[in-house]
Amino acid sequence: MQRDTLSRRGVMALFSWTGTAALLGCGDSSGEPKGDGRSVLVLGAGLSGLSAAYELQKQGYEVTLLEGRERIGGRVWTMREGFADGQLAEIGAVRIPDVHDHTLGYVDELGLELDEFPGGDPLYYLDDNRFMHKEGEDWPLPGLKPNELQATLGDTWAEYIAGAFEEFGNPRDGSFPKPGIVEKYDDQIWIDFLRQRGASEAYLPLYTADNGAEVYTIGTLAWMVAEVADQAWDKTYHIRGGNDLLPKGIAEKVGMDNILLAHKVMRIEHDEQGVTVVAEHDGAEVSFSADHLVCTLPFTTLRDVTIVPEFADDKMKTIDGLFMMNAGRGYIQTKTRFWEKEGIGGLKIAKTDTDAERIWDLSHVQAGSSTKGMIVSYTQEKHADAYCGKSMDEREAFALTAIEKFFPEIKAEKLAFFQYCWAEDPWVQGAWTDFLPGQWWMAAVAKRAEGRVHFAGEHTSIWAGWMQGAIESGKRAAQEIVATV
């Protein structure tokens, strides 16, 4: 789930947050290790699996991770090859909001350093209209309502979204969703919630260009839960040297000897005594047994794993039905940061309704003194599907042609291009979980343990689509196992 932040500066002070991380699973506080050498298998060495393993080891458990890929980190993946001047691209997770306590807690524990994404004014390109917007000026969008005409995006966020927080409750104090909320909102997509709150049709393309096309797909409850939880979000960070230093740092603590790469999980057997997992490695089947299991496989890939005996019916339905959204990335390294000449800045330097959707600028979180640019066309949902629907050879031209509409110099400026479509990644088959209308009941079921099988992963957290969700859920699953002692 990807929401705007910088435009909200100024309204944040209106909303306090109670950082009750303990409510959301921050490990055992009694001080006594509980594992006593008991064994745990962890499926998946993304951030959730690594976090679960790390926390369990701290409690004295013997942990083995099985990972299908040849690398750890899953959707936290930094690309360092193919770009001049040692610049890097984040193919998955980019941003760390300053309210993501679980992510920042590990950043701190591992001694990693952060760079802040700078603020700045974006370019807009909506309905073939190219413009920038200064506070206090009218937006050049016919049909806006009087309250929207001069409002900042922070103002409309406060009115349409934050103005409804009280009705929904807050997951950080356990009051989300308040009684009656699920019945009222479960069938609604987020964009219809905005309409219901009074947003005009003319405002919706502006909101979408800011937040991404998924706002037309995701259910109201799924979007709102993260809005409430992260309402105090102000600054946004990136890990100096690449976000993958986070999973790499945890993996180092866990010990690479305990992480078996290129082990594709094929079968899970479980009963009251323990668990057995069969994985494929080097063309052969290998079997592992343990006292407990933490399964962090995205449900898109868990669907292909044989489970004996099958989990409860509602769990199997959730594994089959949970929606994973697509996202496309087209990274372009540029000779210069040409957009800065126009005063364009910030992380999201272009917000558009074109096939390029949004352009994010990662130039300012690169090491060294290079003046080259590193930008990404970041597409979701229908825009991602349009981009990913092209052949590999066509994608660069498709992205550059879309960008050329609002940055005419892009083809002459291009030094290198790298593309990725997350729906094509066999180990995740999508970018992140969006609970669709009617799927809210799956949130509780997805994370519920089935006997000795515990579940973690962004799809089992209120922070679906965030590193924070992966880490929070990994800690929660570890705590569940500790609590069985």
Ligand SMILES: Cc1cc2nc3c(=O)[nH]c(=O)nc-3n(C[C@H](O)[C@H](O)[C@H](O)COP(=O)(O)OP(=O)(O)OC[C@H]3O[C@@H](n4cnc5c(N)ncnc54)[C@H](O)[C@@H]3O)c2cc1C
């Ligand atoms: C495009 C994109 C942008 C994002 N932007 C941000 C952002 O700005 N900020 C942020 O905080 N988060 C962001 N996220 C989300 C964040 O990256 C994820 O929420 C988080 O990394 C998920 O971790 P996970 O452990 O739940 O899943 P994963 O990282 O997917 O880990 C699951 C692991 O299971 C393995 N696996 C799957 N099937 C099998 C199998 N059968 N056998 C063995 N192993 C298997 C996979 O290879 C993978 O390593 C973004 C994600 C994407 C894709």
